[in-house]
Amino acid sequence: MVSRKANSIGPQVLALIEDARIDLARAALALREGDNEPDFNLPEDCPDQVDEEAVEAFRQGLIQTLSDFDQDELRPAEQRSRRIRSLADSKGATSLTTIVKQQLGDDQSLEFDRQPDRLCRSIWVYLNARETFEDAESFHFARQFRDHGKLYDAFEVDLENHVALDAVGIDEAVLATRIKELLELKPEISCTVKALDLPATDAHPASIMLIVRHGGPLSSVYNHRHDGRRATIYYRPPNEATLIYTPSLRQIEICADNPVVRQTVSNSFAEVALGQDLSQKPLTWKRYNLTRFRTSLLLQPPTIDGYELKFSRVVEAEVRLGHWGRKLQLKVTVEDNIEEVADQYLGAGNIFQRAEAFSRIGIAVAYNRVGDEKERTLNITIAGTKSCNLQSKADPEDRSLGFDLLKEWGILSAFRQISPDDLRAIFPQLVQLHDRVEDEVSGGYLLELGLDASRLIEGGLLERRDRQDVVLIEEDDLDGEGTIKPSATGGMVRIVGPFGEDAGKRPASDVEMYTINAQWLHETLMRLMKPLLSRLAAQILDPDLTLLGTIQVDGTEAPIYFARRLNDPKTAQRLDLALRARNSAGVGIILAASEEMPSHLGPNVVMPLLSHLASADDEILFARDGLELAYRSSLSLARGGVSPRVVRTSTQSGTLYIPGKEPLHLAGNDQLTIFERLVVAAGQGSPDIQVKALMDGFDSRSPQQAFRKEMWESIRDVYIGTGAKRGYWRLLVAGLTTKDAVESPIEEPV
Structure with a gap:
């Protein structure tokens, strides 16, 4: 048995070393699939398989070599080992064999069969037929994805006559072109479709599986460089949708992480492969x-x-x-x-x-x-x-x-698609729904918003959940949590107080719980905002921040974003940090779902989205003139204003403005007070403040302790720096005389 003293080596890698034929295990672990993976320098000469002692020593040597690397360096090998072993288990091995028989030629199939066991066959396919291995993974998960409710949809096809269809009869190129067209993918983004026949099993009838792969919207991550600075890496994540059509059931099942992709791919398949006229007989999405x-x-x-x-x-x-x-x-x-x-x-x-x-x-x-x-x-x-x-x-x-x-x-x-006019009418309520921190909502809250839960369920924006177990009681003689009990009155539930008191009855619909289909709701809001844009360039930068495209103001293209949950100081500060890293985009507009918000984030003007809606009679949803006026009014502050100042939008939130620098969002009284004192010192002609005076009244002894590490690294030597003497700090203002600096009282945001 292999010693497990190497804590940095994950269980999947150890299992691969223990169980696989040693030459295949060594080849799988030595594989480098990116520059971020280290070269383990594993020995190339494997011992004879019949020499058990030499094989065991070789296994121990692999573990000893890998134990010199930390967990981060070994993570890609651990993930690779997990994938290989998943297709060596019982159902995984069956999936792998099924796809291998369809895709590999006679010589490769013979070599596959020669491998001594399921694990070795899985490793061999991974090393020698990667595309086949990935298709087998998709097939393996396809039979299981019915349990993945948030990623899965089922559509029923209304065909008068049975359509005889197999994988060979599907024009993959035409279908890929149609999917790319409906998803509005850019020309440089490829889309591929692969069709496979799935044989009948005891649990499932014969089916056809489609694997659809295409590039997703651009995204980015921060990379920590060797010199300690951050660099942004842009990449296009791979998206995949797996569709299964079962002719005997007249049913399309599809799994993908985006509801728009699920519906679009299903519609494309029904139109191209089945010849269904979707305008006359759309797919039925049933719950x-x-x-x-x-x-x-x-x-x-x-x-x-x-x-x-x-x-x-x-x-x-x-x-x-x-x-x-x-x-x-x-x-x-x-x-x-x-x-x-x-x-x-x-x-x-x-x-x-x-x-x-x-x-x-x-x-x-x-x-x-x-x-x-x-x-x-x-x-x-x-x-x-x-x-x-x-x-x-x-x-x-x-x-x-x-x-x-x-x-x-x-x-x-x-499922009934909600008409554009109806969506426009409830747009403000949908924005409020999207701005919630929790993705679960009660029937009572929906009633307060004036939304019809059943209609939103039909439109795919909500899904039913269980009832609430407890509700908050705020009566004159009762205060606390009440327990929900069944009632003899139809459509009502009983509320029992914290000590068994009778707290009356409530409509059962008020305590029903629903899950917001966040992705579908986000896509719906994006479609409604699309007419506002002069150029579409959708990109999700953060779960709470989306680049919509650009809007033309005074002959220039200004980037426009959609943000939610800005009433949370932590969210606002995180997005401010991300937007300051994108300063090359220029001064833009952020449409905020929240009513409480900062006036600026990075070099961008923040505007309340719902304050710029057009009247009900207008064709476009937004009042464009009001947006442009608000943008022009705040343009100077977005560039730092004319003098240093701190503008508080509340006791715990505000913005620092320094001419020539991007506005800096501040969260918490400590951060605000520190910069207020620095601004005052700069205005009095003595910019350096001793740290004791700067931190007077605070528990911490250094301004660094008032900020998260990532934020402090981004503002140090940009907005705040050390003074001329040790133990002093100053506001960093370039090209500005100190007499121009003024202290700013609490002000309303622009």
Whole structure:
């Protein structure tokens, strides 16, 4: 057994050294895939495989060599080892073999089969057929991505006739061109499509898988150079979407980290590969809401034109217990009352009555068609929020009846794109929703905003979650947290006080919880702001900051950004730091979702987005004249103003202005007071302040302690520097006489 004394070596690398044939393990670890990876200088001469002692000594030598490197240097090798071992496990190995059989030629396939075990086969493909290895990874994850709710969508195709289709029949080049066109990718960004046939398994019917790869929007990171300074590295991240089309189910499933990409790729596939006229029959994006079964597992047969229903009963119910790996499932016959069976064998108040989330529901329906004496049955199975077996029904009337029933019971809601006019009407509320720190929101909050939760769910902007467990009570005689309990009154819940007091009832809709689809909401807001731009150049710089493009003001192109959560001082300071690193872009405009905000961030004018909306009668959403006027009014301050000063926008937030320098956002009274004292000293003609006087009244003894490390490094010797004597500090003002420096009182932002 290999010694595990080397703490810097990760478990995946150690397992690879222990378990793989030594020549393949050595080749995988010696591989360098970038300049950031060190050269381990591993020995090249591997021992004979039959000499066990020599092989064991070689393994120990590899560990000894790698133990001289730290964890950061070994991280790429650890990630590579993890990928290789994932395709050597049972299902991973099956995925790898399936793709290898489709893609590799006879000679390579023979060499693949010669490898002694699954781990060696995985390493061999990684080393000799990288593209095939990556396609196998996509295939391996594709069968699992139904559990990844935030990355996964399912669309149902409404085709009158079955379309015979296989991977060979898909024109990959035409499909890639169409996807690139709809995603509005720039000419220099490539888009590739690869189609593969997936054979039928015990769990899944035969399918077709598409792997779509394209470059994402430009992004950047800071790189710490050897001289201690920062440098910005720009890169284009690779984006991938994996689509599975199952002809027998008439269903498209897709996994990608962007909702726009998921919908666009699915639409492109239906249009190009299936020949569907999306203008007449758009893809149906459906959600199944199983929350009604919290209160009752009984279903009453509704009235459906053209059908006579004998009964409809829940025959299967499944809930997850804590996490996906634990579940409780109950199955009964159509003659049983599932609620009575649950009470009898699981006890009153059982988990099905208290369930927060159902993962599977089976429904049996007995019926006959009007004018037809034949008795028929229909079985409906719903798995989670996005999967239903109705699309696999060969009879279109069965499919239609099943979906009508689910709609009548309030289980099915189909995606309906919200019209541009409706989105314009609720734009202010959507901005407030996007500005929230939390991505979960209650029904009560949505009601305060005047938003219809069901309509936002249909539009893909919200998804249902569980109910709140507790609410805050602020009554005259009650104060604290109240617990939510079921109520005998339909549509209401009871609130029980902290000591068991009756705190009354509330509408159940107020305590329903929803998850904001943050990416889809962001994309929606971007589309609505697009007409404002003279040039589109979308780039996500930070989760809270997006470069939209440019706007033309007085004949010049000014960059324009969209920022949220600027009412949080930490967020504002982080974005200020990022924008000062982009000073070459010139003075720009930041449209802020927040009402409370700094007046400037870096060399940019910050404006409240909702204060510059046009009237409802205007075609464009924004009042452009007001934007331009606010920009011109703040342009001088964005360049530092005419004299040093600190402008407080609140007791804990403000901005330092120095002529010729970018404005500096300050957060916290300590930072503000330090620079106020430096500005006063500069204005009095004695710019140097002893550190004791500068830090008077503070717990810290150095101005450095009032700032985060990254910010201090960016302002030291730029805005603040040491004085002529040791232990003194001064404001750094270039080309300005001290008589021009003035102290600034608390002012309102421009």
